[in-house]
Amino acid sequence: xxxxxxxxxxxxxxxxxxxxxxxxxxxxxxxxxxxxxxxxxxxxxxxxxxxxxxxxxxxxxxxxxxxxxxxxxxxxxxxxxxxxxxxxxxxxxxxxxxxxxxxxxxxxxxxxxxxxxxxxxxxxxxxxxxxxxxxxxxxxxxxxxxxxxxxxxxxxxxxxxxxxxxxxxxxxxxxxxxxxxxxxxxxxxxxxxxxxxxxxxxxxxxxxxxxxxxxxxxxxxxxxxxxxxxxxxxx
Amino acid sequence: xxxxxxxxxxxxxxxxxxxxxxxxxxxxxxxxxxxxxxxxxxxxxxxxxxxxxxxxxxxxxxxxxxxxxxxxxxxxxxxxxxxxxxxxxxxxxxxxxxxxxxxxxxxxxxxxxxxxxxxxxxxxxxxxxxxxxxxxxxxxxxxxxxxxxxxxxxxxxxxxxxxxxxxxxxxxxxxxxxxxxxxxx
Numbered sequence: 406x407x408x409x410x411x412x413x414x415x416x417x418x419x420x421x422x423x424x425x426x427x428x429x430x431x432x433x434x435x436x437x438x439x440x441x442x443x444x445x446x447x448x449x450x451x452x453x454x455x456x457x458x459x460x461x462x463x464x465x466x467x468x469x470x471x472x473x474x475x476x477x478x479x480x481x482x483x484x485x486x487x488x489x490x491x492x493x494x495x496x497x498x499x500x501x502x503x504x505x506x507x508x509x510x511x512x513x514x515x516x517x518x519x520x521x522x523x524x525x526x527x528x529x530x531x532x533x534x535x536x537x538x539x540x541x542x543x544x545x546x547x548x549x550x551x552x553x554x555x556x557x558x559x560x561x562x563x564x565x566x567x568x569x570x571x572x573x574x575x576x577x578x579x580x581x582x583x584x585x586x587x588x589x590x591x592x593x594x595x596x597x598x599x600x601x602x603x604x605x606x607x608x609x610x611x612x613x614x615x616x617x618x619x620x621x622x623x624x625x626x627x628x629x630x631x632x633x634x635x636x637x638x639x640x
Numbered sequence: 641x642x643x644x645x646x647x648x649x650x651x652x653x654x655x656x657x658x659x660x661x662x663x664x665x666x667x668x669x670x671x672x673x674x675x676x677x678x679x680x681x682x683x684x685x686x687x688x689x690x691x692x693x694x695x696x697x698x699x700x701x702x703x704x705x706x707x708x709x710x711x712x713x714x715x716x717x718x719x720x721x722x723x724x725x726x727x728x729x730x731x732x733x734x735x736x737x738x739x740x741x742x743x744x745x746x747x748x749x750x751x752x753x754x755x756x757x758x759x760x761x762x763x764x765x766x767x768x769x770x771x772x773x774x775x776x777x778x779x780x781x782x783x784x785x786x787x788x789x790x791x792x793x794x795x796x797x798x799x800x801x802x803x804x805x806x807x808x809x810x811x812x813x814x815x816x817x818x819x820x821x822x823x824x825x
Contacts, residue, residue, distance in 0.1 A: 418757035443657035510713035
């Protein structure tokens with residue numbers, strides 16, 4: 406059978422009139438009618454994206470203000486001019502992607518997994534290129550502290566972002582959670598770059614960058630849990 | 641009224657609280673959404689339940705429609721969400737008793753299916769059926785299907801290619817005779 410014949414068969418099948426029970430249509434109308442009132446559409450994507458980036462930046466700056474700006478103080482001009490703009494660009498991408506996740510039928514240019522991979526690889530490549538101190542001291546003890554600090558800031562950044570977009574509707578909450586987690590993770594990495602003066606390559610590449618996938622995984626898990634809870638409450 | 645040409649305008653009016661626009665949308669979209677559910681090998685009563693649930697969801701999240709954007713993928717994205725939720729819920733609910741009910745359920749579903757389209761799409765996987773139903777039956781563009789299914793245009797193309805390959809294999813000489821003979825129409 407040729408493709409054209411399959412096309413024809415599908416078209417013919419689709420032409421069969423689909424009659425919906427008029428009583429069902431009436432029931433649907435009746436269920437909607439009492440709730441019909443004007444609604445305010447969501448703000449433009451760029452505005453919501455800007456708000457999300459501001460939240461992430463605010464969490465990073467607040468965390469660094471509390472624990473000290475030792476990292477940025479130790480960086481040279483080149484490091485400062487590359488690390489923070491790069492994190493800013495990735496945060497913008499993640500914010501716009503998160504807004505799209507919260508609007509049904511948005512055009513998805515970068516999948517949630519792709520965004521996480523891009524953010525992780527770009528961060529790793531940048532750090533590997535800039536930080537070339539290959540000494541390894543207190544790898545685990547210092548690393549765990551940084552990882553926890555990063556995550557402790559990534560979680561509120563992700564949660565605040567989710568709260569800000571609560572008016573939206575995620576058709577796939579696990580994917581939306583993954584993107585919110587990635588955005589939060591970038592806020593966590595931003596805080597670590599502002600605060601942490603340990604420039605050993607191994608420390609930064611492993612412990613700072615690990616905040617991103619871990620935060621994304623937590624976000625995805627949270628999104629999945631939200632959906633499961635919603636389903637349980639529907640039953 | 642033709643659904644395609646005024647759908648976006650009707651959505652804008654629906655957002656402004658115009659119940660007449662909501663009624664026109666319900667009349668235009670319900671048959672299409674019902675066919676979308678039936679294309680997933682659902683019984684008629686299940687499709688009716690999902691249609692009602694979809695409209696409630698559409699009503700709850702009508703503010704997320706963005707004027708200027710195509711409305712059709714927006715409707716299908718929500719319908720798809722409702723269907724996936726229903727599918728997963730039914731899997732969980734029937735996990736313990738599935739084996740006992742399997743035979744009667746299959747027989748009942750088959751007797752209520754809407755007919756030729758479902759029969760034609762039956763050999764395809766869920767994802768392939770969904771994409772073919774939107775693209776070839778509802779006449780949506782690749783871009784619109786990609787939006788409705790939250791995936792890339794490339795991935796939609798790949799699913800269509802695989803679906804056609806499977807249809808060619810499974811329909812085979814038997815189906816060829818049947819559909820060429822005009823039984824379908």
